[in-house]
Ligand SMILES: CSC[C@H]1O[C@@H](n2cnc3c(O)ncnc32)[C@H](O)[C@@H]1O
């Protein structure tokens with residue numbers, strides 16, 4: 532039995548008006564048992580450990596709703612290209628050379644970066660997902676794992692088999708820290724027939740679908756030429772949306788598309804930095820939110836971003852909508868919701884994303900005793916418009932401290948960086964001499 536008390540400023544993300552400038556959180560094993568003003572809930576709480584952090588904000592751990600973790604090995608390898616040439620000419624040839632061990636170390640590197648920037652949960656899509664699972668289990672973080680499925684190639688059948696194997700081996704593993712979804716890559720890399728088989732298998736296992744949708748104008752053109760519809764209309768006609776679906780990107784949507792997404796309760800993973808860097812476009816986030824569509828925040832892979840820092844992503848998400856719509860669009864608290872409570876809903880996780888009794892103790896503390904956080908007019912505004920990865924002091928997942936005073940306790944960061952460097956350079960050498 533572990534009993535931890537944290538005294539800090541508490542931003543529980545249970546509502547825009549809830550904030551405890553002097554607050555406390557009681558944690559028993561993996562769950563939060565009480566949250567309130569200091570002294571109001573801890574009176575009879577026997578503790579093993581107390582964190583006294585009066586100048587830190589404690590908030591839910593951030594949730595990255597769309598990434599390809601092992602793509603850290605491609606960071607700053609393939610820049611300044613639009614999506615299709617980037618994938619075809621640079622990314623896919625590199626990925627063809629990646630071994631299972633490369634994927635393990637690339638993922639471990641991603642998780643180190645995520646922990647150091649306050650991310651406790653990710654939704655990942657890649658190959659060799661059992662290696663991703665291994666890294667997540669060692670790191671002590673939480674993840675939803677989706678085997679990426681490219682149906683229009685030689686490996687479509689084997690990948691679908693692996694998606695099922697992944698479910699049987701890892702659904703609920705790590706005391707529930709791992710969950711599984713199916714990851715058909717995109718409507719332009721999977722036929723309609725293949726997508727329907729993926730959906731049938733996902734349904735038979737009771738898991739959701741994670742897919743790239745309407746990311747670029749090239750995609751819109753390809754799908755229009757092939758099927759005479761938008762990608763969203765096409766996926767709807769195939770029946771892909773009748774269950775839990777995370778649609779990544781959704782940049783180019785018609786009003787009809789947005790209505791289809793709303794009617795089917797499709798959740799969106801918004802990746803503003805990747806969308807900017809690949810010149811994909813600006814997703815209509817305010818219009819999606821007006822339709823009460825659940826939108827989470829993602830970084831995409833480190834090759835199209837080029838980091839996995841959700842603090843930076845929150846700032847970009849807000850500024851991009853303000854530039855595109857007007858300055859009142861996407862205020863700070865709404866962005867924080869996307870990175871926490873709405874992120875959890877996007878992933879179908881019911882007990883993370885908020886600091887409330889009964890929820891998992893997945894939380895971070897942010898050191899606010901630094902020049903860039905004074906004066907303290909608005910904590911949500913500081914977290915979205917000012918904070919950066921380096922401000923995160925503590926990370927806890929499932930009630931276990933995995934980073935303390937910025938030291939990751941579960942992975943050997945130096946070893947991970949060295950392995951990633953050697954492996955990425957080996958692949959680049961094989962490809963380019
Ligand atoms: C089959 S595993 C996943 C696959 O997706 C590729 N990928 C990374 N970023 C994007 C993106 O923004 N759009 C489409 N596909 C992307 C990744 O390189 C893997 O091959």
Ligand SMILES: [Zn+2]
Nearest residue numbers: 743779831832
């Ligand atoms: Zn992606």
